[in-house]
Amino acid sequence: QVQLVESGGGLVQAGGSLRLSCVASGIWFSISDVAWYRQAPGEPREQVAAITRGGNTYYAEFVKGRFTISRDNAKNAVYLQMNRLEIEDTAVYYCNVRRLGNIDYWGQGTQVTVSS
Numbered sequence: 173q174v175q176l177v178e179s180g181g182g183l184v185q186a187g188g189s190l191r192l193s194c195v196a197s198g199i200w201f202s203i204s205d206v207a208w209y210r211q212a213p214g215e216p217r218e219q220v221a222a223i224t225r226g227g228n229t230y231y232a233e234f235v236k237g238r239f240t241i242s243r244d245n246a247k248n249a250v251y252l253q254m255n256r257l258e259i260e261d262t263a264v265y266y267c268n269v270r271r272l273g274n275i276d277y278w279g280q281g282t283q284v285t286v287s288s
Contacts, residue, residue: 173198174196174197174198174199174269174277175196175197175198176194176195176196176267176269176277176278176279176280177194177195177197177279177280178192178193178194178265178266178267178279178280178281178282179192179193179194179282180192180193180282181265181282181283181284182283182284182285183285183286183287184257184284184285184286184287185286185287185288186257186258186259186286186287186288187256187257188257188286189253189254189255189256189257190254190257190284191251191252191253191254192208192251192252192254192265192267192282192284193249193250193251194206194208194249194250194251194267194279195247195248195249196248196249196250196267196269196277197248199248199269199271199277200271201245201248201269202225202245203225203271203272204225204269204270204271204272205222205223205224205225205269205270206222206223206243206250206267206268206269206270207219207220207221207222207223207241207267207268207270208220208221208222208241208250208252208265208266208267208268209265209266209268210261210263210264210265210266210284211263211264211266211281212262212263212264215263217266218232219232220232220235220239220252220265221235221239221240221241221252222241223241223242223243223250227243229241234260235254235261238254238255238256238257239252239253239254239255240252240253240255241253250267250269252265254284257284257286258286259286259287259288260286261284261286262284262285262286263284264281264282264283264284265281265282265283265284266278266279266281267279
């Protein structure tokens, strides 16, 4: 059974930083592509950043230069370092793991709230 557990969300002032973590179990993590998505109230879920099994990274334009995605295959973990947070970054952040065959797994989400 695949399980993704996210942590690290919370309340932070604009300009501050948070680091999200996601630990996976029950999946061959090192050969999976992983990503972070977010969903604000009333909005569709959108991809924030992704890192392939080969280590290539991709970022949405609205987070480039502020967020950094990384992975530690030895710990089956993916991280999202979020700096210079903006009020518009407020959302529930979800960890996504895509295994071979394009099968997607999702975490339960972690709330990030940025205040002025």
